Amino acid sequence: DTAVSQTPKYLVTQMGNDKSIKCEQNLGHDTMYWYKQDSKKFLKIMFSYNNKELIINETVPNRFSPKSPDKAHLNLHINSLELGDSAVYFCASSQVYSNQPQHFGDGTRLSIL
Amino acid sequence: DAKTTQPNSMESNEEEPVHLPCNHSTISGTDYIHWYRQLPSQGPEYVIHGLTSNVNNRMASLAIAEDRKSSTLILHRATLRDAAVYYCILRDVRTSGTYKYIFGTGTRLKVLA
Numbered sequence A: 001d002t003a004v005s006q007t008p009k010y011l012v013t014q015m016g017n018d019k020s021i022k023c024e025q026n027l028g029h030d031t032m033y034w035y036k037q038d039s040k041k042f043l044k045i046m047f048s049y050n051n052k053e054l055i056i057n058e059t060v061p062n063r064f065s066p067k068s069p070d071k072a073h074l075n076l077h078i079n080s081l082e083l084g085d086s087a088v089y090f091c092a093s094s095q096v097y098s099n100q101p102q103h104f105g106d107g108t109r110l111s112i113l
Numbered sequence B: 001d002a003k004t005t006q007p008n009s010m011e012s013n014e015e016e017p018v019h020l021p022c023n024h025s026t027i028s029g030t031d032y033i034h035w036y037r038q039l040p041s042q043g044p045e046y047v048i049h050g051l052t053s054n055v056n057n058r059m060a061s062l063a064i065a066e067d068r069k070s071s072t073l074i075l076h077r078a079t080l081r082d083a084a085v086y087y088c089i090l091r092d093v094r095t096s097g098t099y100k101y102i103f104g105t106g107t108r109l110k111v112l113a
Helices: none
Strands: A002-009 A009-015 A019-025 A033-039 A043-050 A053-057 A064-070 A073-078 A087-093 A109-110 B008-012 B018-025 B032-038 B045-050 B062-065 B070-075 B084-093 B099-101 B108-111
Touching: A009 A019, A019 A033, A019 A109, A033 A064, A033 A073, A033 B032, A043 A064, A043 A073, A043 B099, A073 A087, B018 B062, B018 B084, B018 B108, B032 B062, B045 B062, B045 B070, B070 B084
Parallel strands: A009 A109, B008 B108
Antiparallel strands: A002 A019, A019 A073, A033 A043, A033 A087, A043 A053, A064 A073, A087 A109, B018 B070, B032 B045, B032 B084, B062 B070, B084 B099, B084 B108
């Protein structure tokens, strides 16, 4: 069983469009994250939600809006896509007040034409 | 944010041990040291973590310097499947109990057959 799953795996779209990426975890964790890995392979955190509440918001443009309908899901909606948004986006989950590691999904590769 | 520095790349022969170093001179007393690896086209995968004492698991060993300003990930017998980018990360714990990872550039490990 996949622990952290993201859909779609690949997303190709035009500049200016709006798109969403979905993430689900079946580990029973209460905290979920979005990371962005750019073309230079730097992995950087974007958001974190704990029990549907935004905990971390790392100076990400407000075109990016995370939504957490429940603690097992964290979706990422991106408005007015720009060329610089091309990257691989990773979802992760963990348990709060725990020194246990984060579990990552396999990523969504977003390409903007 | 506490940061880590790692060599950009290392090579190892198959079946030989590999020692991957990491410097974290600004580590705070509550920072755990986590190691992840990222295989091509996959999300980061947890390897091992520790606080002060050396740690062993089925994947690797973690040796932590007495002053905690550096650590070394040890793969006892490298295989071709161990070729990946290895990240040494300090876990930045928030007062909320959640935490974020600050990824560095990592070390790209090449395993030679």
